[in-house]
Amino acid sequence: MSDPLRRIDALVEEDTLPTPQVRRQLRLAAGLTQAEVAEAIGVKRLAVARWEAGSTQPHRGNRRAYAHLLRKLAVKHPDAAIEGASDEG
Secondary structure, three states, rough: OOOOHHHHHHHHOOOOOOHHHHHHHHHHHOOHHHHHHHHHHHOHHHHHHHHHHHHOOOOOOHHHHHHHHHHHHHHHHHHHHHOOOOOOO
16 A cells, blocks of 8 residues: 555544644644644643644544544645645645
8 A cells, every 4th residue: 555545544543643744734724723723622732732743642532533633624635634745735
């Protein structure tokens, strides 16, 4: 399986998260702030910043909610779900 297909498969697993870079790209593509994502999940903005930096990982309940959000964003913004895609788009 090619790398893009593996990354797409990872997006559809219930609690599998894409790379931190893709997490950020998806949020930016949707025009969301870290604070908005944090509020939707029920965490502090700093938690989302750390998840996007790859310095921490969300715990189980938050991980499922975050993965769900990212899957929805990937459907709306498929180009942002590719690692290395422009953060500016």
